[in-house]
Amino acid sequence: MTIAENVALVRENMDRAALAAGRDPKEILLLAATKMNDADRVRQAIAAGVDLCGENRVQEMLEKQAQGAYAGVPLHFIGHLQKNKVKQVVGLAELIHGTDSLELLSLISRVAQARGLTQDVLLEVNIGGESAKSGFAPEEVPEALARAAALPALRVRGLMAIPPVCAAPEENRPFFLRMQQLFIDNSEKKYDNIRMDFLSMGMSGDYTEAIACGANLVRVGSGIFGPRQY
Numbered sequence: 694m695t696i697a698e699n700v701a702l703v704r705e706n707m708d709r710a711a712l713a714a715g716r717d718p719k720e721i722l723l724l725a726a727t728k729m730n731d732a733d734r735v736r737q738a739i740a741a742g743v744d745l746c747g748e749n750r751v752q753e754m755l756e757k758q759a760q761g762a763y764a765g766v767p768l769h770f771i772g773h774l775q776k777n778k779v780k781q782v783v784g785l786a787e788l789i790h791g792t793d794s795l796e797l798l799s800l801i802s803r804v805a806q807a808r809g810l811t812q813d814v815l816l817e818v819n820i821g822g823e824s825a826k827s828g829f830a831p832e833e834v835p836e837a838l839a840r841a842a843a844l845p846a847l848r849v850r851g852l853m854a855i856p857p858v859c860a861a862p863e864e865n866r867p868f869f870l871r872m873q874q875l876f877i878d879n880s881e882k883k884y885d886n887i888r889m890d891f892l893s894m895g896m897s898g899d900y901t902e903a904i905a906c907g908a909n910l911v912r913v914g915s916g917i918f919g920p921r922q923y
């Protein structure tokens with residue numbers, strides 16, 4: 694299968710899952726998780742019609758950016774962002790998915806403010822309560838939103854989650870449903886710099902389940918590019 698064929702297949706599956714859930718397929722964005730794929734392969738995915746690209750590692754993102762890999766679509770940062778890399782990502786990534794602490798949020802805001810821009814972010818939620826994973830606990834989200842609302846150069850655009858690795862995609866459904874409820878509950882709060890537009894969840898193995906549970910941005914890597922060569 695070529696990258697173009699894979700993208701077409703993923704889209705078909707996304708559309709079917711959306712329609713089955715009574716949703717408009719057009720409201721769901723396909724992000725290509727491009728880690729470990731070179732600029733040429735990233736360009737093929739963009740040509741095939743993905744909506745967004747997402748990178749995990751800062752160095753890799755800078756290299757491919759310099760090669761013009763992402764031309765034509767917005768670039769997101771979807772990895773774990775270390776504090777010492779914030780300066781390299783703010784302003785380059787349109788949306789930072791994995792913000793997982795108040796310190797990181799305030800650092801992002803400080804860097805953005807110094808550059809006269811506003812950085813969009815998603816709050817990462819540790820929905821499985823896993824000790825090895827980062828993210829806010831679900832019950833910490835309201836407080837994190839209130840704190841984020843006080844930061845001058847930051848705008849929260851929604852939530853993201855990576856549920857625990859499960860044997861079968863259906864097993865992720867309780868986590869996705871919990872995220873959906875959290876997203877709905879926290880969308881009711883009105884702060885100036887918070888707009889709960891995006892619920893980012895679902896990867897190659899479970900994006901149709903995520904769509905059934907309200908995801909409007911799915912992050913697909915191997916389903917587009919094939920298995921990664923580590």
Ligand SMILES: *Cc1c(COP(=O)(O)O)cnc(C)c1O
Binds near residue numbers: 771898914915916
């Ligand atoms: C790699 C990655 C993905 C895509 O994973 P696949 O299983 O290859 O689709 C999605 N989200 C994040 C945060 C990732 O790091």
